[in-house]
Amino acid sequence: GYGLVSTLTSKLQPLQNLVVIAKESARKFEDTKLPPKEIGQALGAGTIVTGEIQTSSDKVQVNIQLVNANTEALGWGSTFTKTKDEFLDLQNEIATKLASELKGGLDATEADQLAQKPTDNAEAQAEYQAGRRDWGKRSKRGFDNAIKHFEKAIELDPNYADPYVGLADTFGLISGYNFASANEAMPKAKSYAEKAIEINPYLAGAYSSLGWVFLNYEYDWAAADSSFRKSIQLNPNYATANHWFGLYLSNIGKHNEAIASVKKAAELDPQSMIIQSSLGQVHIIAGRHDEASKYVDRAHQMSPTFSTAIWFKYAKLKQNNTGGDVTSLLELIKQFPNQPMHRKTLLEVYLKMGNREAALDQMVDLLESFDGILNDCHFADTFFLLGKNEEGYRRLEMGIEARETWAASYGSLPSLKKFQQEPRFRELYKKIGHPLYMD
Numbered sequence: 001g002y003g004l005v006s007t008l009t010s011k012l013q014p015l016q017n018l019v020v021i022a023k024e025s026a027r028k029f030e031d032t033k034l035p036p037k038e039i040g041q042a043l044g045a046g047t048i049v050t051g052e053i054q055t056s057s058d059k060v061q062v063n064i065q066l067v068n069a070n071t072e073a074l075g076w077g078s079t080f081t082k083t084k085d086e087f088l089d090l091q092n093e094i095a096t097k098l099a100s101e102l103k104g105g106l107d108a109t110e111a112d113q114l115a116q117k118p119t120d121n122a123e124a125q126a127e128y129q130a131g132r133r134d135w136g137k138r139s140k141r142g143f144d145n146a147i148k149h150f151e152k153a154i155e156l157d158p159n160y161a162d163p164y165v166g167l168a169d170t171f172g173l174i175s176g177y178n179f180a181s182a183n184e185a186m187p188k189a190k191s192y193a194e195k196a197i198e199i200n201p202y203l204a205g206a207y208s209s210l211g212w213v214f215l216n217y218e219y220d221w222a223a224a225d226s227s228f229r230k231s232i233q234l235n236p237n238y239a240t241a242n243h244w245f246g247l248y249l250s251n252i253g254k255h256n257e258a259i260a261s262v263k264k265a266a267e268l269d270p271q272s273m274i275i276q277s278s279l280g281q282v283h284i285i286a287g288r289h290d291e292a293s294k295y296v297d298r299a300h301q302m303s304p305t306f307s308t309a310i311w312f313k314y315a316k317l318k319q320n321n322t323g324g325d326v327t328s329l330l331e332l333i334k335q336f337p338n339q340p341m342h343r344k345t346l347l348e349v350y351l352k353m354g355n356r357e358a359a360l361d362q363m364v365d366l367l368e369s370f371d372g373i374l375n376d377c378h379f380a381d382t383f384f385l386l387g388k389n390e391e392g393y394r395r396l397e398m399g400i401e402a403r404e405t406w407a408a409s410y411g412s413l414p415s416l417k418k419f420q421q422e423p424r425f426r427e428l429y430k431k432i433g434h435p436l437y438m439d
Contacts, residue, residue: 024239045069051065096114099114118160138274140177143174149163216405255286258286274308277308281312305332307345329349
């Protein structure tokens with residue numbers, strides 16, 4: 001079922017005047033027994049598409065039904081049947097009819113767009129979709145498995161553009177999660193995005209992948225801006241493009257636009273914990289901590305072990321940390337001994353609680369176990385918090401020199417606010433052309 005949901009979502013999203021919830025959010029209700037009204041409320045959707053797939057030895061039958069999420073009244077419905085070998089054609093037929101019903105008709109351009117098949121290989125499509133599921137987990141194992149699925153999809157169909165975007169997005173993220181160096185991963189991300197554009201110059205995801213590299217590795221701010229805008233122009237309903245564009249806007253100090261962009265992403269993918277966490281991040285950078293707490297708490301509820309949300313929640317937002325917070329973080333460290341961000345969070349919590357000795361012990365542990373793994377920009381933040389400013393600057397210089405993913409964000413994060421006005425700090429960010437530091 002997920003493969004069909006994924007394909008239909010991808011086909012419908014680029015259509016104008018039609019808002020389609022991201023497949024990642026829709027998938028969470030794939031086998032639900034909840035009534036349509038509750039699903040609609042959870043997703044912010046007015047119409048629900050329900051379906052049932054039945055297979056025999058050589059046939060596939062799909063029953064599709066539109067349901068009004070507010071009244072639960074049934075709308076248009078239809079049954080589609082083809083042989084298993086014609087499954088990709090079946091997907092196109094369903095997408096075309098569904099779009100026509102939802103939009104009240106299609107023009108010739110839209111009909112041609114829906115008739116296109118990104119691949120003729122159903123197995124390659126399934127591998128790509130499996131890779132996207134793993135990519136969304138934002139874990140070491142998830143990223144590793146995603147790469148395998150995307151590479152298999154390309155092996156099955158070298159001219160299938162989507163898995164190249166999948167690889168670009170995976171290599172684009174792994175350095176930010178401390179799983180690889182930026183110099184090792186980001187050039188691969190750019191190369192895969194460019195390959196996807198070579199195959200399909202109208203693929204929105206490829207441009208957001210490029211924008212991410214321009215923002216977080218090449219520090220080409222104008223190119224990042226134009227790439228994200230191009231992606232959103234091609235597919236206004238692409239949550240990732242709206243999400244990453246919002247982070248870019250946040251980094252350059254356009255807080256209201258940033259919040260609006262990430263909120264749009266959250267409307268398109270309301271069940272995404274990473275987008276909720278990023279909503280918290282852009283509110284933190286804008287200095288709106290009460291609002292930030294609401295979104296970070298939501299991300300934490302969705303995924304209680306997601307390291308970035310935990311860092312924001314306990315280290316950057318909570319006013320009065322308790323012994324219970326320490327216990328929770330120690331349990332997380334025990335459960336995930338190879339995740340350095342949990343240790344950094346615990347260090348900051350100890351500092352906020354006035355236990356400098358315990359914080360220094362955590363710093364020793366971080367340096368012994370994760371020096372060269374945890375981004376130097378994260379180490380810099382930690383040294384600055386400990387009052388070891390010279391080492392903080394040295395690490396920040398190293399992080400910027402290594403083009404770490406978090407380097408751009410630390411130019412605007414409030415935890416370093418008192419340093420951001422210092423000539424030495426400003427000169428570092430001026431070197432990479434950060435818009436907030438240019439005269």
